[in-house]
Amino acid sequence: MGNENIVNMNENGSSNFKWRGYIKLGMILFIFLLIIITIFSNLIIVKEGEFKVVRQFGEVVRIEEEPGLSYKIPFIQSVTTLPKHLMTYDVSEAEINTKDKKRMIIDNYAIWKIEDPKKMISNARTVENAETRMEEFIYSIVRSELGQLNYDEIINDEKSTRGSLNDQITAKVNEMLSNDEYGIVVADVRMKRTDLPKENEQSVYTRMVSERESKAQEYLSMGDAKKNEIEAETDSKVKEMLAIAQADAETVRAEGEAEAARIYNQSFSKDPSFYSMFRTLESYKKTINGETVLVLPSDSPYARLLMGYTDN
Structure with a gap:
């Protein structure tokens, strides 16, 4: 009976040793997996048609432009992806007044791209903020430019004496973006629709x-x-x-x-005699008809010729 209460210390020690080995192996695997995850999570894959902006404590430290692999410092550096290609932005509708005091609704779109990623991130922070600033500039310039034109000059750009309206707006928007160093450039600003406010449509239609x-x-x-x-x-x-x-x-x-x-x-x-006879015959046409009565001497040359006698 006493032998049954005796604990085998050798078996207990062996079991503890095995558990410690499993724990140690698990920790090694966990650390290895953490290292792998850290490596891959901080690996920068640069694709064709995009910028990778590497920032450290909010400041841009470098720009990765060429396709390939790069690396950032874990927990210290962050990466922002920006597109290289042209983008289209649908500008919100805006109501403006023309030079001839007509209200109209303008609907524009802009084609733009990021030219300097560092300036874009430093000043606009995000693509959405850059588009917001671009839209504000477009609206300001469109309102100013169209306010100097009559209604028919706006809807018929070729009638304008100021050249291409779209080109002028594009140039001035780029000038403002450049002055504020937003690092973006507008390739084109176009009006896709011009409408009249609903309350003005009928009166304008009647006038037209x-x-x-x-x-x-x-x-x-x-x-x-x-x-x-x-x-x-x-x-x-x-x-x-x-x-x-x-x-x-x-x-x-x-x-x-x-x-x-x-x-x-x-x-x-x-032949004078023939001429005399011809003239006499011609006179008969004018003096003699079915009722003419002539009283002439019988020896008259006029009568003789009439009766068919000749001197011959």
Whole structure:
């Protein structure tokens, strides 16, 4: 009975030794895993088309631009990823007043990119803050520029005497961004939509209809005036051409009659007796018809020729 209460110290010591070994192995594995996690969590993988901005205590210490691997100091340095490519930002709608006192709603968009990541992080901190500042500048310049133009110059940019409105706005936005050193550049600012406020649409529509009707009537009046002018000019030319033709005809007729008389004279001068007989016969056409009564001596040459007698 006494032997059953005796504890084997050798077995107990062996068991404790094994547990200590497991704990030690577990700690080694944990430390190894922690090291692996630390290494990979502080590994910087730079991809194509992005910047990696490494900061230490809030200050930018370096910029990784080339694709590849890099490393940061654990727990001290942090990394921010910024895009290299062009980005599109949809600017909020804004209501402005034109030079001719018309209210209109402008909807713009901007194409931009990060040019200097260090300045962008130092002054704007985040992409969202950079876009906010860019939008404020765009709104300020758009309101200023469009306030100097009439409504029709805005909706028809080619009518503007100030050059391309979009190019001017883009240049001035970039100037303001550069002055404040935000490290971003705007490639283009474009108006994608111009609308009138709802309460103004009907009145403007009515006025536009009235203007179009007035313009149509003006065109009709101009057309009628041009038509009358062309008709008058044509009638004048026709009369002038007829007068010239009549004069030419009279000249030709006179020349023809003169030439005929010459030919007659030349022909009749060769036989005067034939000419006398021809003239007598011609006179019969004018003096004798179905009711003509002539009283002539029988020996009259006129009567003899009429009755068919000749001197021959």
